[in-house]
Every structure is written in structure tokens, then in C-alpha cells.
Amino acid sequence: MDGGNPNLPVDWGRYRAVLFDLDGVLTATAKIHAICWKRMFDSFLKRWAAERKMSFEPFDSVRDYHEYVDGRLRYDGVRSFLASRGIELPDGSPDDSPERETVCGLGNRKDAMVGEILASERVDVFEGSIRLVRWLRQQGLATAVVSASKNCPAVLRAAGIEDLFDQRIDGHVASDLGLPGKPAPDTYLKAAELLSVPPAEAVVVEDAISGIEAGRNGGFGLVIGVDRQGDAERLAAAGADIVVRDLVELLPESLSQQEA
Numbered sequence: 001m002d003g004g005n006p007n008l009p010v011d012w013g014r015y016r017a018v019l020f021d022l023d024g025v026l027t028a029t030a031k032i033h034a035i036c037w038k039r040m041f042d043s044f045l046k047r048w049a050a051e052r053k054m055s056f057e058p059f060d061s062v063r064d065y066h067e068y069v070d071g072r073l074r075y076d077g078v079r080s081f082l083a084s085r086g087i088e089l090p091d092g093s094p095d096d097s098p099e100r101e102t103v104c105g106l107g108n109r110k111d112a113m114v115g116e117i118l119a120s121e122r123v124d125v126f127e128g129s130i131r132l133v134r135w136l137r138q139q140g141l142a143t144a145v146v147s148a149s150k151n152c153p154a155v156l157r158a159a160g161i162e163d164l165f166d167q168r169i170d171g172h173v174a175s176d177l178g179l180p181g182k183p184a185p186d187t188y189l190k191a192a193e194l195l196s197v198p199p200a201e202a203v204v205v206e207d208a209i210s211g212i213e214a215g216r217n218g219g220f221g222l223v224i225g226v227d228r229q230g231d232a233e234r235l236a237a238a239g240a241d242i243v244v245r246d247l248v249e250l251l252p253e254s255l256s257q258q259e260a
């Protein structure tokens, strides 16, 4: 890529690779996860509270989602939210049935709900994100998807964007390679390694606090936060270098104004 463009908030000429989170950054699937986490946790919490004659405090699909499950591997999300309520369950094992009251059972219960939605509803992409990915590739930068989700391959396929990335690190790859999930930097570092680009020359693009922290922890050259809800401070406080509302803001102006 030649020189820099002084009119852009990012000097793309300084970087060789861009690593994108999936849910909420490339595709509008963060809301599917948040809805299913709430459904699953609320039905669990209701019964848990009733059995103990306690009051039922529902899962907050904004605050609890961002704080405890967003961006994390499935069972890490269950563990971290339950810990926030002082609840400890046995881990169980990944092949636990969704009926089992274990960390894995609850995670699988939520995943069955995600599966139903993915099978019946369209997966929408964020057009601004896809235009940025295409443009970066035209400029010669390498691209990767780095997602905690085991549903990542299905979502990329349903959205028709699987060919836009040189590498993919998803929940399956993390578990096969024994990589800890975000906020540990390992999944992002693995993507950079596979692209043969040092972290300092790679950019991380994230909408989750855990993901921004992973980018920071990995020593990446730039960490971009995507905030679609008007709460940029949350991502800046987690360590994002810049926060945008939509990735279209990072395209040269002439391109950002064109029709998708």
C-alpha cells in the first residue's frame, strides 16, 4: 500500500494485516447471541431463585452481556456470568445434554437456541464493514476473522463472506489448539502468526470489551473499537485506540459516500 492518506483516522499504510471479530463487527449476530443468552439464563435464574426463595434478578442483555459473555468462549461466558451472581455449577463436559445443570449443559442449551435462529433467519452483514474489508484487500493488506464462536463458519457461510478472509480462528480452532479465549491475546496472536505479520503491524477490530483487551494484551499496532450503541466510552476505557460507529468511517471519503 502506498503512503498514508492524511484525511483518514487510520494510516493504513503502517499496517500489513487487519484482524476482525465477527459477531457485531462483520455480521449483525451479536444480538442473536444476546437474546439467546438472556432466554437461557432467565429460565435458569427463575428456577434457581424460586428453589431458594430468593428474588429473581433477570439477565441484563446490555450490561451483563457486555460485561460477562460478549466475545468470550461459550463456557467461559457461562462461568463468568454465574460467578457474577455468586453461583457455582459443576463444569460437566462439552457433550452434556442441554438439560443438564452444568456449565457446559447451560452453554449447550443456549447454543441450541442460536442454532434454531440461524437455521430460520437471514444473517445480515454490516455493509460498511464489508466495504472496508474489500478495500483493504485491494490495497494489499491481509485479513482474518478471529471469533470465539463455534458458529463462526456457519455465520460466514450464511452471510456469503467466507472468501474475504485469508485466515480464520474460531471457537473450534481455539479448542483444537488449546488456545485460551479473549481477553487472552492468543487467538489474535495465532491469526497474526498464520499471516506471518508481527502484532505491531496488525490491527484488531472489535466490539467487545474482552476483545479490545485481547488486542491490547497482544501488543497489536492498533485496536479499533466498533460501538453501534452510542457508548464509545466503554470501549475507549477498555483500551481502544479509536472508536467508530461504523467501519465505513475508515474508508477514504470518496468511497465512504458511494452506494454499497
Ligand SMILES: O=P(O)(O)OC[C@H]1O[C@@H](O)[C@H](O)[C@@H](O)[C@@H]1O
Pocket (backbone or CB within 6 Å): 022, 023, 030, 033, 034, 069, 070, 071, 072, 073, 074, 077, 111, 114, 147, 148, 149, 150, 151, 152, 171, 208
Ligand atoms: O457459542 P458460540 O457460538 O461458540 O459463541 C461463543 C461467543 O462468541 C462471541 O463471538 C459472542 O460475542 C458471544 O456472545 C458468544 O457466546
